[in-house]
Amino acid sequence: MKTMVALPLVALIAIPVALYALSDSKTEAKAPSEIAAxxxxxxxxxxxxxxxLVMETAEGGQAIIxxxxEFAPVHVDNIRKIAAARWWDGTSINRVQDNYVVQWGDATEKKTLPIGVVAEPPEEYTRGTKGLEIEWLGWPDPxxxxxxxxxxxxxxxSDGKAVWLTHCYGMVGVGRNLAPDTGSGAELYAVIGHAPRHLxxxxATVGRVIAGIEFLASRPRGTAALGFYDKPGERIAIGSLKPMSAMEPGAQSAWQVLSGKSFAAYREARANRRDPFFNVPAGGADVCNIPVPVRRKPV
Structure with a gap:
């Protein structure tokens, strides 16, 4: 015969109160998108x-880079000069590899670079920590x-000595041949798949697409090796790729990135989802699974 255990009245009352408090806390937890908003x-x-920079394809799609x-000064200076010279106008998107990258530049590889562009920049794959303000995550990374x-x-x-930009979704890098070639910056790619961190x-990682990535990621995949387009007619013509300052005044736009306490709360929420849909917080997040909120600056 089982023994009946008498619980104090306070315990009987406390249990539902605690459950209610837990449920209420979960309901009140904000999703990352709400924190940003x-x-x-x-x-x-x-x-x-x-x-x-503003890239516009011939049919009207627009991406902002x-x-x-701070991470690749010589390559970025090259890219500024190439964009200012309108060198990319009339070139094309030549490679779209599924779950990897979209790549653009001069398909013929014969177009002369603008004056002042350094054809063989130094290796700007990493940099020192001095002068950088970094908020470190507390989770392991492979x-x-x-x-x-x-x-x-x-x-x-970081390895504790050097720092480098990680190949997250939307990041922009410089196409190159085998070492010692480092790429001039005339051929660029954007990540459109699971973060290829082995790169x-x-x-040289030189930036990121902050708007319009859909105009790059949704392109038909190339069928030749490495996702290159097999035929010239498959390439997507670039109407222009120029500095934002070169746009007509009415077409220029200003942008902002989330920072401060809100970004700290956003990072924590990405790592430990406690909003109503989630039952088990992850306890951490890959740096590339914390997409940084960017918005058009309110007028």
Missing amino acids: EAPAGDWEDIPASDL QLAP YAKKTGFAKGGWPVG DRNI
């Missing part, structure tokens, strides 16, 4: 207009000793 104006950091001069975000929301990895420290 409710962030105060002071937690949105302006992106320098001088770091913005933010450059990262590709780096530690990962985090540099000022401006740039995802980075970290092997290629």
Whole structure:
């Protein structure tokens, strides 16, 4: 015969109260998107207009690229000069490899680079930590000793001595041949799939697509080796790729990236989802699974 255990009245009352409190806490937890949407104006950091490029395809699609001069200054300087010279106008998207990258440039590889472009830049695959403000994540990473975000929301990895931009979705890198070639910056690619982190420290990463990635990622996949388009007619013509400042005044736009306490709360929410749909918080997040919120600056 089972023994009946008498619980104190306070325990009987406390149990449902505790369950209610847990349920109520879960209901009140905000999703990452809500944190970004409710962030105060002071937690949105302006992106320098001088770091913005605008790519427009011949049929009208537009993508906006933010450059990262702090990480690859010579390559970025090359890219600024190439864009200012309108060198990319009339070139094409030549490669779209599924779950990997979309790549563009001069398919003939015969077009002369603008004056002042350094044809063989130094290896700008990593840089020192001095001068960088970095907020480190506290979770293990298979590709780096530690990962985090540099000022401006740039995802980075580090071995404790050097720092590098990580190949997250939307990041932009420089196409190159075998070493010692480092790529001039005339041929660029954007990541459109699961983060190919094995490329970290092997290629100059020079920026990210902050708007319009869908116009790149949704292209038909190339059928030749490595996703290149097999026939010239398959290539997607680039109408223009120029600095934001070269756009007509009415077409220029200003952009901001989430920062401060709101970005810290956003990172924590990405790592530990406690909003109503989720039952088990993950306890951590890959640096590339914390996409940095970017918005068009309110007028």
